[in-house]
Amino acid sequence: MSSNHVVNSIFSEFQKSLDSEQELREVIRQICKEIDQISREVTTVLQVIHHSDAGILPACQKARELFEKANEGYQRLKTAVPARDFYKYHDHWRFTTQRYCFLISLTIWLETGILATHETVASILGVSAIEEKEGFHLDIEDYLVGLLHLCSELSRLAVNSVTRGDYEKPLQISKFVMELNAGFRLLNLKNDHLRKRFDALKYDVKKIEEVVYDLSIRGLLAKNEEA
Amino acid sequence: MLSIPSGFSFYILINLINFFGIMSGRGRHRGYRQRNNHTLSKVAKETANSLPADSPVLAMFKDIAVKLTDRQDRHERLVKLSRDITIESKRIIFLLHSAITTESSEKAVKEANERLDKLIKGPIKNIGIELENSPAYLHSRAVTAGFQEYIEARTFCSIMESKVIISWPEVQKEFTYVIKNEDSERSLVTMLPQIDYMLGLADLTGELMRKAINSISSGDSHECFSACQFVRDLYTGYLGLFGMGKELARKMTTTRNNVDKVEAAVYALRVRGGEAPPLLLIQSKPEWEREHSDDEGFY
Numbered sequence: 001m002s003s004n005h006v007v008n009s010i011f012s013e014f015q016k017s018l019d020s021e022q023e024l025r026e027v028i029r030q031i032c033k034e035i036d037q038i039s040r041e042v043t044t045v046l047q048v049i050h051h052s053d054a055g056i057l058p059a060c061q062k063a064r065e066l067f068e069k070a071n072e073g074y075q076r077l078k079t080a081v082p083a084r085d086f087y088k089y090h091d092h093w094r095f096t097t098q099r100y101c102f103l104i105s106l107t108i109w110l111e112t113g114i115l116a117t118h119e120t121v122a123s124i125l126g127v128s129a130i131e132e133k134e135g136f137h138l139d140i141e142d143y144l145v146g147l148l149h150l151c152s153e154l155s156r157l158a159v160n161s162v163t164r165g166d167y168e169k170p171l172q173i174s175k176f177v178m179e180l181n182a183g184f185r186l187l188n189l190k191n192d193h194l195r196k197r198f199d200a201l202k203y204d205v206k207k208i209e210e211v212v213y214d215l216s217i218r219g220l221l222a223k224n225e226e227a
Numbered sequence: 228m229l230s231i232p233s234g235f236s237f238y239i240l241i242n243l244i245n246f247f248g249i250m251s252g253r254g255r256h257r258g259y260r261q262r263n264n265h266t267l268s269k270v271a272k273e274t275a276n277s278l279p280a281d282s283p284v285l286a287m288f289k290d291i292a293v294k295l296t297d298r299q300d301r302h303e304r305l306v307k308l309s310r311d312i313t314i315e316s317k318r319i320i321f322l323l324h325s326a327i328t329t330e331s332s333e334k335a336v337k338e339a340n341e342r343l344d345k346l347i348k349g350p351i352k353n354i355g356i357e358l359e360n361s362p363a364y365l366h367s368r369a370v371t372a373g374f375q376e377y378i379e380a381r382t383f384c385s386i387m388e389s390k391v392i393i394s395w396p397e398v399q400k401e402f403t404y405v406i407k408n409e410d411s412e413r414s415l416v417t418m419l420p421q422i423d424y425m426l427g428l429a430d431l432t433g434e435l436m437r438k439a440i441n442s443i444s445s446g447d448s449h450e451c452f453s454a455c456q457f458v459r460d461l462y463t464g465y466l467g468l469f470g471m472g473k474e475l476a477r478k479m480t481t482t483r484n485n486v487d488k489v490e491a492a493v494y495a496l497r498v499r500g501g502e503a504p505p506l507l508l509i510q511s512k513p514e515w516e517r518e519h520s521d522d523e524g525f526y
Contacts, residue, residue, distance in 0.1 A: 004460050006391050011464035013395070014425055018470050084418075087364035115284050118291070131294075133360055140294055183288030188296050 027080050028092050035073040036096045042066045042103045049110065050160040056110055063107045070100060071126040074136075078127065083134035094142060100125060101138075101146020106153055113172060115180070118143045141194050144184075148197045151177050155204040158211045167220045170211045181205055298365075305357055305366050308350045309373030315346055316376040320434055323380075323387055327445045332387060339384045346377060352404055355417030363418045371423050378427025383434050386457065392431075395424040422472065429465065429478040432458045432485040439489045443496055455493045462486045 045062045048055035081089055104124050108116040122129035122138040129138055154173045161169035181201060189195040215221050319339045326332035354370055378398065385393040402417040439454035462482055465471070 004456075006394065007457075007460040007464055010392065010394055010428070011467060014421060015468055017421055018468065018472075022470055084362070085364060087362050087367070090364075115287075117287055131362065131365075133358075133362060140291060144291070179282060179284045183284055186285070186288045187292045188299065190299060 024080070024082075025089065025092070028077065028089055031073060031077045031080060032092045032096060035070055035077070035093065035100075038066050038070045038073065039096055039099045039103060042070075043099070046103065046106060049157060051164070053161075053164060053166065060107050060111050063103065067100075067104060067107075067124050071124065074125045074127055078136040081136055083136070086134075086136055090139065094139075097125075097138065097142045098145045098149070101143045102149035102153070103146075105147060105150045109150070109154070109176070113176070115147075115176070121146070144187075144194055145197055147180060148184075148201055151180060151201055151204045155207040158208045162211055162215065167215055170208065170215060171221065174208045174212045177205055177208055298361075301357055301361065302366055302369050305354060305369035308354050308357070309370045311350045312346055312373030313376040315342065315350075316373075316380040319343060319380040320383055323383055324434075324437060324441060326387075327441075336384060336388045339380070340388070343377075343381055343384060347401055351377070351402060351417050352415070355402065355404065355415045358418070359415060364420075367420060367423075371420070371426070374419060374423040375427040375430060378424050379430045379434060382428060382431050383438075386431075386435070390453070392428070392457075395419070395421055398424065422475070425471075426474060426478065428461065429475065429482050432461050432482045435461075436485040436489040436492075440492050443492060448496055451493060451496060455489045458486055458489050 042063050045059050045066070048059045077093065101121050104121045105116040108114065108120065118138065118140060119129045121143060125138060127136050127138050131137055131140070154177055158170040158173045161167075161173075184198050184201060187198075189198055212221075319342050322335055322342075323332075323339050326335035350373070354373075358366065381398060382392050385391060399416075399419050402419055404415040404417075406413050406415050435454045435458045439451045439458070442448075442450035442454065462485075465475075465479060465482060468475070
């Protein structure tokens, strides 16, 4: 029957695309796994900032080297993912990319004390920062989630730098995070994951402010204020 | 002193003061307030005051805010278009069901085709325009419902018209447009994901089941058998798929129910067809039929 034939061909065509999609996903998954491993390595390397002042810059250097490796991984990912289908497979690398945004912005903050822009992070990963119809890029929401991670990590760093006797860093962190907080308030966030993550930012802000308050009340900041 | 150039930074200031003001009022630090002018709220205020309102960071966030709002607005517009498509497609399906005789069904098919064409030239084209410069899959969730319903109507119409199911590439071809400006011409394609086509096709089994049962009541047993065979063919196809994905798997239960219903109806037609008036057959329910969900509105 002719109708039967048409139905059969519809399904066999669909099965074919299902199969090739599966294959592609396998390739992507493999690359993402490698990128993810590197990101975990960077995370471990950067943990030193919480207990050793002297270790910070070498850790940043090591992180930079690892970012280059990650960059290579992203290049392979870029070629593997069809230009049109970025968001079809986005879930595979979403969380890893968010972590990279965090790690890169942390490294840059440790090095220079400024905020890494969306473009900077994208260029370190070797991808575009512009969302276009086609092409691999750094999703803006992923970048923002990465910044929120950064704030949590900095709130921890504020506590730990006081323990180390560094009373200046919490002030610097406080200013930086306050500014980010002000920035995030400019955004119209929907009730999505980014919103939820942003809602947690106030706890980081609070933690940092408490540290600064403790320092100021004990006169530990006095020297800076006079200077 | 602080200058407040925009209403916004003032808002932040108030918020922060409130936020930390509450906290400083309780706890062990309370006694310090008079003696020492350092309170938590004051510390927070100082930090907030020291923020330059026109810093590059805030400028960057303003930029991002525009992008995010754009994205959300586009999403909302697409959801709306998708809903328009869904409503009209449902009406087209209803129209096709309403035809009983051959002549009236020809007329219905003609009208349905015209209305489908209007959908292609209207909302579906607008989806293409909305997505012309943005990644289609970013918003695929906004439009999938409309596409599925459209496919259901489109394939149903093609079966009524020529007994053949229109294929995915053929439908996709219909979504290609040429946009003429005064001096230039560009082509535009509304991307139809294959998965949406297959999901719509799964819904088609429900419509075919209704049609089969309707055609019993109109006494057209040939129509009934052919619709039944279509449902079987489709179901067979879905059974053979491997790794079909979550959404499609979820539809399989309904598809299976549709097959059961239509086969029970055909059974009744065959066994009791000679002895009962057609209308009775619809009400007859085979003994082995269990309780069904009433989502299809039959039984």
